[in-house]
Amino acid sequence: MTQSQILPQILPQILQTGPYPAWDQGPLDARFTMHRLFQADDRAAFMARHGPHIRAIATRGELGAGAAMIAACPQLEIISVYGVGTDAVDLDAARARGIRVTNTPDVLTGDVADLAVAMMLAQGRGVTGADRWVRDGSWAGRGAYPLQRRVWGKRAGILGLGRIGTAIARRLQGFDMQIAYGARTPHDDAPPDWQFVADPVALAAQSDVLFVALAASAATRHIVDAEVIGALGPDGMLVNISRAANVDEAALLDALEQRRLGGAALDVFEGEPALNPRFAALDNVLLQPHHGSATHETRHAMGQLLRDNLEAHFAGRPLISEVL
Template sequence: MPEEIIQTHKLLDRCEAALDERYTVHRLHLAEDRDALIAEVAPRIRAIAGGSVQADLMDRLPRLELISSFGVGYDSIDIAAARERNIRVTNTPNVLNDAMAEITIGLMVSLARRLPQSDRYVREGRWPSGNFPLQTELNGKTVGILGLGRIGKEIALRCQAMKMRVVYYGRREQGDEPHVYYDKLEDMARDSDWLVIIAPGGKSTEGIVSRKVLEALGPQGYLVNMARGSLIDEPAMVEMLGNGGIAGAALDVFADEPNVPEALFALDNVVLSPHQGSATHQTRNKMGDLVVANLEAHFAGDPLLSAVV
């Protein structure tokens, strides 16, 4: 008999088909009565596919051994509770690095050159009345990266290709990296033309880009958030974008997704993206494949491919 697993949210069709081929899948997000489904299958469940797993669900699954999460971020899973219960957790790193780095540069160029606004300028028939205003470039600018992890390093490489100077802030200095390290985020923001946020979410980074950090970035500085909306003091950011406290922002994530502060809609110095950093067919399929591969490894007794815990 195939192993039985719980799926907590919608996954890609390819991933779901692969799960169905290998396991008996109980889709919690489709259940009319979640509590009844959990009570029925709990004694047989050794693994979960997906995220949004808190301690109460873990406690209701006494044989749970693995949470194979879809995504590089795992802040929707209670990691401390998993450790306490000796439950392994995996994520899907590396396979999305290129997609994330590409869209980061794309958003930076879009913001610097006002590409969405220039597109509207042409579509609205305004070009015959005069040329679009001059904008700015990335080359020669300093980009400060908050979180020089796997994705951060790929962003750094592409920024260097754009002839930008790269500096970074993180929990520790990485001795094998050539970029200048800052041990204070405010100082890095003050010395940067662009601040790119690509650090993990969670309590340890909540509000790390505070009003003081934004003030240090200043009226000539641009902000790019590819991480989680929780890392920024969002009300302060919205206020400063409106009053010129910072020059502009490219935002792929928000504090209360999919709800975006309406005040941003009227601003001409922002580029807004619907949390699509890794949203390509290639990358999402690779992420789904890794979810399945971690499940297969666990049930076979082999080492996990991308263990978090």
């Protein structure tokens, strides 16, 4: 027996910022030494104790890894994000130290696009309200449910034509919708009948439904502001399945309350899950619990990709889905 066989295996130590499903936690625990920050009563003491030994951070898109967390881990080599968004990761701090960053794109694209279209249909046709109308006896007692808005054949604007925005647009083609999109530059691979509109206000003005599918960054914060919302107008609908920061939430609430915007369908909120109580009082907004990727199939695939990136890094192999 060699000395390496006698000595216990030293597993890479990983800081875990939030819980994962059991099907991911088990394999992570078997391959790495996981330090669960989210279970710590005293986070500062926890970081002081374990931070010097951490080689990787396993996090979630909405939790990220800020500059202070990164600074507390002097041996940090990689941040692996469970999710596509990296806006909660301090990429500048990571880049300055040569820390690798990965996420889990592609595997969640279809499910997020499905939910975006489902939210459009549910809000446009009053699906949740009509369900209540039947259940509470209004159909029998008050008659037919109020008329709603047609969805097919309308004009769709998609702010951000990345993976998810493109998947949404392709689905909307099945509803014979006119497609326009906003991005930094025209996409050469976009179909010729998808119109490029650089200005978000102009895009909103020519849209019946505006989908927000942008990756969040400092440059996109509140890109959907009062002017964009005003251009969408009292018959327009806003659908946000990206990040709350992309929309000026105060301006959105004002417009919904004053009926200057026809409606909204939202999967993301500032301060979620403790969203602004003004939303709950509105009947022209569909509220969802940030679950665009929440299917069994996608969550299994996301966890696998997170682990695969960590495994690749510590084995010296190329990363599968690198951001940095």
